[in-house]
Amino acid sequence: MKPAAFDYVRADSTEAAIAFLAQYGDDASILAGGQSLMAVLNMRLAQPALLIDISQSLQMRESVISAEGLLIGASTTQAEIARRSNLMAEVPLLAQAFPHISHVQIQNRGTVCGSVAHADPSAELPLVLLALRGEVLLQSNQASRTVAAQDFITGMLTTTRRADELVRSVRYPLAQAGTGYAFGEFALRHGDYAACAVAAVVSRNGIRIAIGGVADCPAARDWPLLDGSALDDALNSLAWDLDARDDPLVSAKARRHLVRRLGLRVIKQAREAMDRK
Ligand SMILES: Cc1cc2nc3c(=O)[nH]c(=O)nc-3n(C[C@H](O)[C@H](O)[C@H](O)COP(=O)(O)OP(=O)(O)OC[C@H]3O[C@@H](n4cnc5c(N)ncnc54)[C@H](O)[C@@H]3O)c2cc1C
Incomplete structure (x- = not known):
C-alpha cells in the first residue's frame, strides 16, 4: 500500500x-x-x-557529554552514537544495547530521539533511557520542558509529548563509579524486535531492572540487593505484574518465563560487572 x-x-x-x-x-x-x-x-x-x-539538520545533529550525561540531539542517528569510541565507558548500557537493534542500515538512518518518540514497547533505546532514569527534552514555540523517562512513555506507541512539541534531545546519564550495568534480550531472529529485553543497573544500594518487549510499555522496578530465592521471588512477581502480551509468535507464558530467566541472568551480569570495579 x-x-x-x-x-x-x-x-x-x-x-x-x-x-x-x-x-x-x-x-x-x-x-x-x-x-x-x-x-x-x-x-x-x-x-x-x-x-x-529534520533528518538533514546539522543544528539538531549533536551529542554532548557533560556531568549531567550524554545529550543526543533530534537528528543524531543511532549509528553516530553506536560508533562513539568511548561509549562503553560513557554509557555502558547503550553500548550493550545497540548490537541488538535491527541492522546497521536501520541504525544508519534511524535516530535515537525518533526511537524514544515512537515508543515501541520492544525498542531498546527507550528501555535504556528508563533504566538509567534519563530525560526527554521537549520544545514547542511556547515553552520547553524536561520529562523524566518514566513519565514519558504511557503505553503502546503513546507518550506525553504534546502535538506541538519536538523531542529536541534525550539525555542518558553517564556510568557511575561502583555500579555494574548489563543488557540482554531474546528475539526470534537476530535484529528482530525483542520478545523480552532486560536492562539492569546494580550497585551496593540495590538493583534497578527495566523490562521491554513484554507489556505495552517498558517498566522498571527498584529492589534492594536481593539474592537467591528472594531475587527469584521478586522476578516472578514482576513477571506476573507486567500483563505480558500474548501473540502467535511468543505467548504471554513464554514472556513471563523470559522475565524470570533472562532477568536473573542480566542481573547477575550487572552484579559481576559491579564486583569487578
Ligand atoms: C526492519 C526494521 C527493523 C527494526 N528493528 C528494530 C529493533 O530491533 N529495535 C528498535 O528499537 N527499533 C527497530 N526498528 C526501528 C528503528 O530503530 C527506528 O529507526 C526508530 O524506531 C525510529 O527512529 P526514526 O528516526 O527512524 O524515526 P521516524 O520513523 O522518522 O519517526 C518515528 C515516529 O516518531 C516521531 N518522531 C521522530 N522524531 C521525533 C522528534 N524529534 N520529535 C517528535 N516526534 C518525533 C515521528 O513523527 C514518528 O511518529 C526497526 C526498523 C525497521 C525498518
Whole structure:
C-alpha cells in the first residue's frame, strides 16, 4: 500500500520545526530517520497532512557529554552514537544495547530521539533511557520542558509529548563509579524486535531492572540487593505484574518465563560487572 498524499517541508533548525508543529499540530508528523514512520504511513495507520523532515539538520545533529550525561540531539542517528569510541565507558548500557537493534542500515538512518518518540514497547533505546532514569527534552514555540523517562512513555506507541512539541534531545546519564550495568534480550531472529529485553543497573544500594518487549510499555522496578530465592521471588512477581502480551509468535507464558530467566541472568551480569570495579 502507498501512503495517503501529504505535503513535505524540510526544517533545518529547531525553530523552523516547532513553527510548523505550532501551525499544524496533530496534522503534522516529524520525519526523522523514517524507519518507523514510513511503515506507519504505508499502512495508513497515520495520515498526516504534513511531514516535517529534520533528518538533514546539522543544528539538531549533536551529542554532548557533560556531568549531567550524554545529550543526543533530534537528528543524531543511532549509528553516530553506536560508533562513539568511548561509549562503553560513557554509557555502558547503550553500548550493550545497540548490537541488538535491527541492522546497521536501520541504525544508519534511524535516530535515537525518533526511537524514544515512537515508543515501541520492544525498542531498546527507550528501555535504556528508563533504566538509567534519563530525560526527554521537549520544545514547542511556547515553552520547553524536561520529562523524566518514566513519565514519558504511557503505553503502546503513546507518550506525553504534546502535538506541538519536538523531542529536541534525550539525555542518558553517564556510568557511575561502583555500579555494574548489563543488557540482554531474546528475539526470534537476530535484529528482530525483542520478545523480552532486560536492562539492569546494580550497585551496593540495590538493583534497578527495566523490562521491554513484554507489556505495552517498558517498566522498571527498584529492589534492594536481593539474592537467591528472594531475587527469584521478586522476578516472578514482576513477571506476573507486567500483563505480558500474548501473540502467535511468543505467548504471554513464554514472556513471563523470559522475565524470570533472562532477568536473573542480566542481573547477575550487572552484579559481576559491579564486583569487578
Ligand atoms: C526492519 C526494521 C527493523 C527494526 N528493528 C528494530 C529493533 O530491533 N529495535 C528498535 O528499537 N527499533 C527497530 N526498528 C526501528 C528503528 O530503530 C527506528 O529507526 C526508530 O524506531 C525510529 O527512529 P526514526 O528516526 O527512524 O524515526 P521516524 O520513523 O522518522 O519517526 C518515528 C515516529 O516518531 C516521531 N518522531 C521522530 N522524531 C521525533 C522528534 N524529534 N520529535 C517528535 N516526534 C518525533 C515521528 O513523527 C514518528 O511518529 C526497526 C526498523 C525497521 C525498518
